[in-house]
Amino acid sequence: MIKETENGLIVNIKISPNSKNNEIIKNENEVKIKITAQPIDGKANKCLTEFLSKTFKIPKTSIKIVRGETSKEKTILFVTSDKEKIDLLKKTL
Numbered sequence: 001m002i003k004e005t006e007n008g009l010i011v012n013i014k015i016s017p018n019s020k021n022n023e024i025i026k027n028e029n030e031v032k033i034k035i036t037a038q039p040i041d042g043k044a045n046k047c048l049t050e051f052l053s054k055t056f057k058i059p060k061t062s063i064k065i066v067r068g069e070t071s072k073e074k075t076i077l078f079v080t081s082d083k084e085k086i087d088l089l090k091k092t093l
Helices: 043-056 083-092
Strands: 002-004 008-016 023-026 031-034 063-067 073-079
Touching: 002 083, 008 083, 031 043, 043 063, 043 073, 043 083, 073 083
Parallel strands: 008 031
Antiparallel strands: 002 008, 008 073, 023 031, 063 073
């Protein structure tokens, strides 16, 4: 699910930690993001934030995990008002 709000874009994702590569896999029902880090001491969340930041050229401070800190299913808020970045996020995720 992708939802545009006044603060930016909210996206529901599922992560797969301890993977071989960092990558985004999109299918009809969900967005799955593979992360190389292990889910220990917040390493997977940090790796996820860094990966999304580099991929979409958004500052790490503008990517917030609003739900699912300790879960594989997460709700991410991308804080941006840049229409081009929002369009790119919608297209990719």
